[in-house]
Amino acid sequence: MFKFLVVFFLAFISTNAQVDFSILSIPSELKENANSVLVKENIIVDVSEEAKMIVEEYSVRTIFNELGNRHLNAVEYYDENSKIKKIEAYIYDALGNEIAHYKKRDFKDVSAADGFSLYSDNRVLFLDYTPTTYPYTIVYTSETETGNTAFIRPWTPIGGYVRGTMESTYTLKFDPANKPKYKADNLEDYSISIDEKPTEYVFKAKNIKAIKYEELSPSFNDIAPRISVALNEFYLEGEKGYGSDWETFGKWMNDQLLSGVSELPIATVEKVKALVANEQTNEAKARKIYQYLQDKVRYISIQIGIGGWKPMLAKDVDYLGYGDCKALTNYTKALLDAVGVPSYYTVLYAGNEERNIDKDFTSMQGNHVILGIPDEDNITWLECTSQEVPYSYLGNFTDDRDVLLVTPQGGKIVTTKKYTSKENLQEQKATVNLDLEGGVSINFTGTSWGTQYGNKFKNKNKTAVDQEKEYKNRWGYLNGVSVGDVNLTNDRENISFSENLKLYVPNYTTKVGDDFLLCLNVLNQSQYIPPRYRERNQTLYLREGYLDTDEITFNIPETYSIEELPEDKSIENKFGTYEISFSKNEKNQIIYKRSFLLNKGSFSKEDYKNYRNFRRQIAKLDKTKILLKKNN
Secondary structure (H helix, E strand, O other), X not given: OHHHHHHHHHHHHHHHHOOOOOHHHOOHHHHOOOOEEEEEEEXXXXXXXXXXXXXXXXXXXXXXXXXXXXHOOOEEEEOOOEEEEEEEEEEEOOOOOEEEEEOHHHOEEEEOOOOOEEEEOOEEEEOOOOOOOOOEEEEEEEEEEEOOOOOOOOEOOOOOOOEEEEEEEEEEEXXXXXXXXXXXXXXXXXXXXXXXXXXXXXXEEEEEOOOOOOOOOOOHHHOOOEEEEEOOEEEEOOEEEEOOOHHHHHHHHHHHHOXXXXXXXXXXXXXXXXXXXXXXXXHHHHHHHHHHHHHHOXXXXXXXXXXXXXXXXXXXXXXXXEEOHHHHHHHHHHHHHHOOOOOEEEEEOOOOOOOOOOOOOOOOOOOEEEEEEEEOOEEEEEOOOOOOOOOOOOHHHOOOOEEEEEEOOEEEXXXXXXXXXXXXXXXXXXXXXXXXXXXXXXXXXEEEOHHHHHOOHHHHXXXXXXXXXXXXXXXXXXXXXXXEEEEEEEEOOOOEXXXXXXXXXXXXXXXEOOEEEEEOOOOOOOOOOOOOOOOOOOOEEEOOOEEEEEEEEEEOOOOEEEOOOOOOEEEEEOOEEEEEEEEEOOOOEEEEEEEEEEOOEEEOHHHHHHHHHHHHHHHHHOOOXXXXXXXX
């Protein structure tokens, strides 16, 4: 057996050694739009033994510039249940001459704590290399071993934007009695092959051009080639897990990861029962429990336990007053259980990109946990890590995505709340007084709901200095704006945020002799125009819809008059609706109204040009001016 392993290892090295490290070996088309090129990659993942995974990696990567340094990828993570058996790197210059050699002792060994974690048992070994010249090539080899088979690295032959790939091979070795499943995404139009053998899969890619980032595109995961791999029977920190389908996987999570962690001190149980004693509905009880949670605990990351997946004990959270998303969600669930309100631990991908749990591929997924409270056919969602977020509010961090609901009967894939464009409402009104020097004094009121609420409500607890910075940034196109009399109201019950403040902008108007040119859209000028692409490659994706309404009343000095108002304008298309109107009354006031509804959605790449024209029209119309004539 030993002799076989030596021969296999030598063959592995011999195969990988046949590489020209000169940049002359890289085809010119792979250098286009690329900060780096993966010249050759061999990854061998071996899960043929139960409760054991060995990963061997060999890669040759050429870095062209400073931006490409982030693609170095000479890094390995480990913990008490895993080890790095080998790690080594060679650096070559542009012509393929060796300039540096790094052994395991030369790699930095640090805690993998993220700066927010109270404690983490994960560590990371990485190469801290500062190049003196470009381009250069890194040849990296590693071998790791772990008892965890719950997470099998996916095959991503192109690791990110502006990276080309000459050749990437991924081999998965397995026991036929526990044959892994795999799911291929976005392989079309690439030179990629899949070879299925009785005891191994081999995925191979050649000559993949770099993907250039394009604004308003789907997330990289949705457009890049990828093959996900998982076992139906796996091990996680010594615990055997089952995941043939989501129902089975959720049942395992409920019975293993969530068992024995919900006990609360008797005193706490009695306290929360008394807290909700006069409430008749589950919603009323849950609201009080949620407020109790927010008043008592705070969020802090803790990356220990079963792969960071098993929550810390509810009684420990109760005593310590802190926990991570798993711990605080489990603690909230335990509190609700104590007062007879059912709830479900829910796993998801949090973030503004709205990544879904892949409902067609059962595996360990997600990066966050929230709580779902069933109410007939509806589910109320609770973000348990925030001391500020209102009851049932998600916002764009966790809204509108497929998630895994963990129930005693098993797992279910459901979708979190989707905020419509009209629910994401920002309503602004203002009275503007124009002085004889061309400055404007503004009395402003605004109210926001939906995801627009989420963008603003934290301003309430900021210092006066930070609030002023926030508003100056928001109205950055108003030169010299000063902010005063700020009065903010965070209505957590109705989930709305109201702003009342005064602004002064000197020299807002443009002098034309004795007359003034006045831009009527003082408070919501859209200056955004998407960049132009000679050839658009990706579909157009608008991640968030919203509705802005504005009404501004201008008080004009008696010594000035309005000769003519602009025409009302209206634009309607598949992307949304934009309307502006102008009127005047007997009080010598001008009333300006604006409404902009943007639709969330995915559109063809051919639509991008039309969307860009739509935003360009809006940017132009938002700068509409009128001439105020001085009376003779």
